[in-house]
Amino acid sequence: MADSNREKIIADLQKVKEEGQLRSQRIREIVQSSVEQAVSELKEGQKEIRSVVKDSLGATLEVLQDRGGEIKDDISAAIAGAVEGVSRGKRRAIAETSSQIQQLQNQLEVEEAEVSQEIDGVLEDIEQTSQDRPEQVKEAVASAVQTAKDSEEVALMQKRYAQLKTQLSVLQANLASRYGENFEGVKPYIDEAKAWYEKAKEDPEGTNEKVAQKRRDVEQKLGEAGSAIAQKEQKVKRVLKELWHSVTELFQS
Incomplete structure (x- = not known):
């Protein structure tokens, strides 16, 4: 994941955390949006996508590591968001390819x-x-x-x-x-x-x-x-x- 995307996901999570709005659904949405955008911009293959997901989850854990008992649900939400982001990102890229065809x-x-x-x-x-x-x-x-x-x-x-x-x-x-x-x-x-x-x-x-x-x-x-x-x-x-x-x-x- 590019530094700009990593910084964005951290900033978005920090913002909702400070606002007291850090809920599982919000975490999922932030991770999903970040991964989707990064994947749709990739021109490479599977290894690069895995790197995007790894960096995205790493950035999420950096913000959530002090969440205590809530962290399990937070991590599950982040993973679900990452999976959805990969799917949507590839669908967007495929839609563009289909349009070109x-x-x-x-x-x-x-x-x-x-x-x-x-x-x-x-x-x-x-x-x-x-x-x-x-x-x-x-x-x-x-x-x-x-x-x-x-x-x-x-x-x-x-x-x-x-x-x-x-x-x-x-x-x-x-x-x-x-x-x-x-x-x-x-x-x-x-x-x-x-x-x-x-x-x-x-x-x-x-x-x-x-x-x-x-x-x-x-x-x-x-x-x-x-x-x-x-x-x-x-x-x-x-x-x-x-x-x-x-x-x-x-x-x-």
């Missing part, structure tokens, strides 16, 4: 639409240039334009877009399962992931056995996730984590 999805949709519009516009312009030409030329141009629309490059672009949408949906499902309030908040993301996965799938005849196995893994995990959500099973977090790894591995192969 949503922005990325929106940007992806805009850019994909722009590329499609640009390609369609170019092909339309090409086709228009043949309108005053002999019928044979117009037919040849129209055929070439259709071939371009059905080309491997356009299909690859559309498939890659579907892959990214699948991955983003699975990532959102993971975030919702870890920090959401209920299982129902996860279901829309899994449904979306399934829909985009269907659009992203390879031609079965054009894949080797290694890729085919990865596809089966993804499809199995999608099914398991849907069943776990429907039955409100706690294993949904584990399944979603495995699904994320399977999807990432498949689309990077």
Whole structure:
């Protein structure tokens, strides 16, 4: 915990102590607020969070050590506040990450639409240039334009877009399962992931056995996730984590 946060928690506790308002609930609120703020600002991992909690409780004990028989309840309140602070702090950080992912999805949709519009516009312009030409030329141009629309490059672009949408949906499902309030908040993301996965799938005849196995893994995990959500099973977090790894591995192969 930064010195400023340590000083703040000591100052807040000292203030309510001097005012005669040092109650368990107030202690809990002060510790919770301090830990939440510190955790939400952290960019590091588990060790740093543990350090925040340790320093926070140390600062609390520094103020409460002369409380005598009341100290047991005070310490319990401080610990409860620290746990709640860690949870809320991480939820705040995850909410920001989730918002960034949503922005990325929106940007992806805009850019994909722009590329499609640009390609369609170019092909339309090409086709228009043949309108005053002999019928044979117009037919040849129209055929070439259709071939371009059905080309491997356009299909690859559309498939890659579907892959990214699948991955983003699975990532959102993971975030919702870890920090959401209920299982129902996860279901829309899994449904979306399934829909985009269907659009992203390879031609079965054009894949080797290694890729085919990865596809089966993804499809199995999608099914398991849907069943776990429907039955409100706690294993949904584990399944979603495995699904994320399977999807990432498949689309990077």
